[in-house]
Amino acid sequence: xxxxxxxxxxxxxxxxxxxxxxxxxxxxxxxxxxxxxxxxxxxxxxxxxxxxxxxxxxxxxxxxxxxxxxxxxxxxxxxxxxxxxxxxxxxxxxxxxxxxxxxxxxxxxxxxxxxxxxxxxxxxxxxxxxxxxxxxxxxxxxxxxxxxxxxxxxxxxxxxxxxxxxxxxxxxxxxxxxxxxxxxxxxxxxxxxxxxxxxxxxxxxxxxxxxxxxxxxxxxxxxxxxxxx
Amino acid sequence: xxxxxxxxxxxxxxxxxxxxxxxxxxxxxxxxxxxxxxxxxxxxxxxxxxxxxxxxxxxxxxxxxxxxxxxxxxxxxxxxxxxxxxxxxxxxxxxxxxxxxxxxxxxxxxxxxxxxxxxxxxxxxxxxxxxxxxxxxxxxxxxxxxxxxxxxxxxxxxxxxxxxxxxxxxxxxxxxxxxxxxxxxxxxxxxxxxxxxxxxxxxxxxxxxxxxxxxxxxxx
Amino acid sequence: xxxxxxxxxxxxxxxxxxxxxxxxxxxxxxxxxxxxxxxxxxxxxxxxxxxxxxxxxxxxxxxxxxxxxxxxxxxxxxxxxxxxxxxxxxxxxxxxxxxxxxxxxxxxxxxxxxxxxxxxxxxxxxxxxxxxxxxxxxxxxxxxxxxxxxxxxxxxxxxxxxxxxxxxxxxxxxxxxxxxxxxxxxxxxxxxxxxxxxxxxxxxxxxxxxxxxxxxxxxxx
Numbered sequence: 001x002x003x004x005x006x007x008x009x010x011x012x013x014x015x016x017x018x019x020x021x022x023x024x025x026x027x028x029x030x031x032x033x034x035x036x037x038x039x040x041x042x043x044x045x046x047x048x049x050x051x052x053x054x055x056x057x058x059x060x061x062x063x064x065x066x067x068x069x070x071x072x073x074x075x076x077x078x079x080x081x082x083x084x085x086x087x088x089x090x091x092x093x094x095x096x097x098x099x100x101x102x103x104x105x106x107x108x109x110x111x112x113x114x115x116x117x118x119x120x121x122x123x124x125x126x127x128x129x130x131x132x133x134x135x136x137x138x139x140x141x142x143x144x145x146x147x148x149x150x151x152x153x154x155x156x157x158x159x160x161x162x163x164x165x166x167x168x169x170x171x172x173x174x175x176x177x178x179x180x181x182x183x184x185x186x187x188x189x190x191x192x193x194x195x196x197x198x199x200x201x202x203x204x205x206x207x208x209x210x211x212x213x214x215x216x217x218x219x220x221x222x223x224x225x226x227x228x229x
Numbered sequence: 230x231x232x233x234x235x236x237x238x239x240x241x242x243x244x245x246x247x248x249x250x251x252x253x254x255x256x257x258x259x260x261x262x263x264x265x266x267x268x269x270x271x272x273x274x275x276x277x278x279x280x281x282x283x284x285x286x287x288x289x290x291x292x293x294x295x296x297x298x299x300x301x302x303x304x305x306x307x308x309x310x311x312x313x314x315x316x317x318x319x320x321x322x323x324x325x326x327x328x329x330x331x332x333x334x335x336x337x338x339x340x341x342x343x344x345x346x347x348x349x350x351x352x353x354x355x356x357x358x359x360x361x362x363x364x365x366x367x368x369x370x371x372x373x374x375x376x377x378x379x380x381x382x383x384x385x386x387x388x389x390x391x392x393x394x395x396x397x398x399x400x401x402x403x404x405x406x407x408x409x410x411x412x413x414x415x416x417x418x419x420x421x422x423x424x425x426x427x428x429x430x431x432x433x434x435x436x437x438x439x440x441x442x443x444x445x446x447x448x449x
Numbered sequence: 450x451x452x453x454x455x456x457x458x459x460x461x462x463x464x465x466x467x468x469x470x471x472x473x474x475x476x477x478x479x480x481x482x483x484x485x486x487x488x489x490x491x492x493x494x495x496x497x498x499x500x501x502x503x504x505x506x507x508x509x510x511x512x513x514x515x516x517x518x519x520x521x522x523x524x525x526x527x528x529x530x531x532x533x534x535x536x537x538x539x540x541x542x543x544x545x546x547x548x549x550x551x552x553x554x555x556x557x558x559x560x561x562x563x564x565x566x567x568x569x570x571x572x573x574x575x576x577x578x579x580x581x582x583x584x585x586x587x588x589x590x591x592x593x594x595x596x597x598x599x600x601x602x603x604x605x606x607x608x609x610x611x612x613x614x615x616x617x618x619x620x621x622x623x624x625x626x627x628x629x630x631x632x633x634x635x636x637x638x639x640x641x642x643x644x645x646x647x648x649x650x651x652x653x654x655x656x657x658x659x660x661x662x663x664x665x666x667x668x669x670x
Contacts, residue, residue, distance in 0.1 A: 061663075113617050113620060116613075117618075120613045120617065124604070124613075128603065132242075133603065137604075147656070151621050152618075154621075281670065305536035309534050313527025315527040317526070319466040320462070328455070332456070333535065333536065
């Protein structure tokens, strides 16, 4: 997918140039606000990937389509990486803003739980000798997790307001200046094309691996057949 | 009249085609023996017939209705004995059998049926024995006794003769005979031939992979 | 319904005869709670402050331990496929097994919790809210755990995997379960927390058995 590769690199380069050098610093947060251009798109992509994973899983279970399973499985590590980037960049942003690397802020905590959900999915998908069983089991988990995400979000928000009455600085405000919006959107689209690019590579890999397995199996079977006859 | 039919059934496990183009027709009272080497798909076919898994192609029907259409109706008409004996070591022989009996039957107390089933497989004396003391053959007999505790039109038996002694094989033979006489259908997988009259009246479905399209024939 | 009760009775009888899993879970609960004073110091105010959190988190872990083999035993000895072939919906089988498991494991946990709370210097007035919160929260945990237990049937690593899958999903129950006790501790009304816990239970009651049954069907395929 050369065009996906090119647009990914172009968009991210443009987004970073705009975000890091050409956009103004925030009047409250100073230059720290520039972390937002990575953090916010990563957080969006973390949610987007989980949604894509659950959607692909549902499609795989309903229409029994093998490719949908492959897509869901290939999405998980990408989504987990985005979640990790969101967590790490949030933590980097927290140090100057809150004076500490980690705050049990509602958003960060929800992201952390989402990260755990991804990890559970990845471990489950690798926990079976039977590939088909692994795929189907992981698909059910993705759907169960997806249904739970809003409930977890609601619970964490409630818990957070309870324990942290003082309102902390929001990492992205409701109103945002156009000079900041442009790099943000560029980065978001760049991250999305990155996802599709890597997804295509991973799916190709997976399909190739399947073909190799089938060839090996056929060879083993024909050898066994030769010996018995 | 044919009741239980398979039409062009295909099955894929993982990335391997186990069989395809498989057909069978069974009428009331008929017995089908599944033969073929290990890995040829005997157990897989039985599981398809039970509705535990679904074929990737083709249809399996009972009285012209796909078995997946009304899964609960299909389940209530069959008795299945798999590789495992499903015997709980913590329960006595009678408790084990009693649970499956009352689960399968509607309302009626299964007491007499349990006694009959135990007698049929020579287990009366072991009635109150905790199942953990049973030998492999005795556990197999207990698993087979289960098919007698509730009437079912279709028996699906996976290697029922495994670890059975001669007397028990005879009891199984006898049970299959009276099942057939009552119009019941049975599908039995085996790599060791069943003795006695059952074998002679049985139809055979050979799943050996060399024959790409398995056909139903008779033993001769 | 009759068949569901039949399975419930059988599972309870098995749990009673064998005893090990449920009993071990309660023992784990007691011991793990008793470790906390060694970890954070025996100072009464401190223990009273974090007591409800300790009890809830430990109860959650103990439930995970016991849930691991909810379906695995029946799968191993072939009973699960026969239950799946029995003339009742697989969802009903799942509900019966969860109910039996909850009675055998969670009820003893709930009974032990107030005693342990006293060991942690919790004031007497929170004992009733604690028990009620556990009573409303543990069934949801069992339901979620059953989905996890069904998903890991036949997997290479059982126990740890179950916790990895289920614990994140159980966070909402934990939040509101602890919230109820903390509210009672501060003299605030705990009723909204109970209502949310009940809402979780009502949502999990139809969804989890359905998901667990789907996972079991796949495991048997």
